Amino acid sequence: MLARSLEPVRAHGGTQVSVAVLEPSTGRQAVYGPQTHITASVAKVNILAALLLLAQREGRSLTEWETTTAAAMIQSSDNDSADALWRRIGGAEGLAEANKTLGLTSTRPGPDGHWGLTRTTAADQLTLLKAVFEDRSPLSQSSRRLIQGFMGRIDPDQAWGVSAEGSRWQLKNGWLQRSRSQRWAINSMGRVKAHGSTFYVAVLSHGSPTMSHGISAVERATRTAVHTLCGTPPPVAPIIG
Structure with a gap:
């Protein structure tokens, strides 16, 4: 059902899309x-x-520097902050x-310090979302609250993607133009409240x-996935751009 509903996204402009949704x-x-x-x-x-x-x-909270750097990395998607924290965690290893520990089985860290070239699946990102938002998680309650808080205060110009289907949301987006093909990788993941429920x-x-x-394709896919799970007709809005 979901595959059939998402076919118009793939057919328009050659965008290849993967989606995972959970209520x-x-x-x-x-x-x-x-x-x-x-x-x-x-990433x-x-x-x-x-x-x-x-x-x-290590039995500690984040340092003041780690906290402010993490806030810039998530809320403003600052790449220098990501570079610094990538080194702090020990890079790809x-x-x-x-x-x-998080249960991500199909995610491979990017090579040579290129964290943005980490490869993953939609199913793995759903697993990560469960670790961020659910009580049964290797992340402590205070750790989860920190990530959730940052994801709920994204800079306004980056508040797109999975937020298209919800009135309240916490999210992180990613975008990268590939140098060889000049085509774009556009990603979005998060928690949204819609249709009287949470997804x-x-x-x-x-x-x-x-x-x-x-x-536009990611937002169309988001709406389609949530409507499919709810058993309601998916949107028919065109993909723009």
Whole structure:
């Protein structure tokens, strides 16, 4: 059902999309697309989760510097802050070790310090969202509250993606134009409240001809996934850009 509903997204502009959606109150979920995508800046949630797991193992809270750097990394998607925290967690090895604890089985850290080239699946990003938002998590309550707070205060110009289907949301987006193809990878993941319920949604995509097209495709995929889970007709709004 979800695959059929998402076909118009793939057919318009060549965008390849993967989606995972869960309604935690009922356990209903749907996943479309097993392929891996580059994370771009959605990797920053994974980096922060790894940092918090490191601090938990060391029996401490984040330092003032770690906290302010993490805030800039998530809320403003600051790449220099991500570079610094990537080094703090031990780079690719540190992220891989954290992902064993988080239960991410199909996520491979980016090579040579390129955290934005980390490859992941929509299903793995849904697993990460559950670790961020649910009580049964390797992340402590204070760690989860920190990530949730940052994801709920994204800079206004970055408040797109999974927020398209919700009135209240916490999210992180990623966007990257590939140098060879000039096509865009556009991703969004987070928690949204809609239709009287709460949903975790992860949408990963690549191959969009423009950034605006990719954002529109991701938002269309988000709405389609949530409506499919609710058993209501998916939207028919065109993909723009």
